[in-house]
Amino acid sequence: MPCARMAQIFHPSMNTVAKASIFGSIFILAAALWIAAGVVRSPYITLADVVRNQPVPFSHEHHVSGLGLHCLYCHTSATESSFAGMPSTKTCMTCHSKIWTNAAMLEPVRESWRSGVPIAWQRVHNTPDYVYFNHSIHVNKGIGCSSCHGQVDRMPLMRKVASLQMEWCVDCHRAPEKHLRPASEIFNMGWTPPEDQISHGRELIKEYDIPVGRLTDCYVCHR
Numbered sequence: 616m617p618c619a620r621m622a623q624i625f626h627p628s629m630n631t632v633a634k635a636s637i638f639g640s641i642f643i644l645a646a647a648l649w650i651a652a653g654v655v656r657s658p659y660i661t662l663a664d665v666v667r668n669q670p671v672p673f674s675h676e677h678h679v680s681g682l683g684l685h686c687l688y689c690h691t692s693a694t695e696s697s698f699a700g701m702p703s704t705k706t707c708m709t710c711h712s713k714i715w716t717n718a719a720m721l722e723p724v725r726e727s728w729r730s731g732v733p734i735a736w737q738r739v740h741n742t743p744d745y746v747y748f749n750h751s752i753h754v755n756k757g758i759g760c761s762s763c764h765g766q767v768d769r770m771p772l773m774r775k776v777a778s779l780q781m782e783w784c785v786d787c788h789r790a791p792e793k794h795l796r797p798a799s800e801i802f803n804m805g806w807t808p809p810e811d812q813i814s815h816g817r818e819l820i821k822e823y824d825i826p827v828g829r830l831t832d833c834y835v836c837h838r
Contacts, residue, residue: 664776
């Protein structure tokens, strides 16, 4: 007996729909990954260019550009410790026990001085616990303050300008000659790279004795 023909369940046009859905899913997946990558790099995640609320609205623009305070006046351990340090209340009161003594915005400073309880500053630049970062080695090997922190002398309120994500760090570790500056210019907020920065940077690599070949090893940042 001849075999009975099975009834067609789907219309022939479904073949086209099936092929389109396969290719469409690939584009949808690619778009989802692209969006996810954008979100991960966005200020929503990195907090770059986001001003953090602080107990006192401290202005780097006023203190650095206006009054000429040196970075090390407040961040005393920047050149000798893994942590740059936060200014103690005593540092603030060196000046503010004499000037702006009744300013309302400085009441948290005066209260800290009276009680002995440190001011609870919110850290703007911070790395995850699984990342080993030493502030002093960067400063002592030719990385200036503004390279990572931006033009703080132009910031009425402090914000982070870089993502501090791994790709940002690795970009510098792969080509440090693009960012190195003379030791005399480390704290200069207005320093700009010379036209021959690459060749100049390579000379500084030798001067600072930087082991370029090991900068991208995993253990450098993950110990």
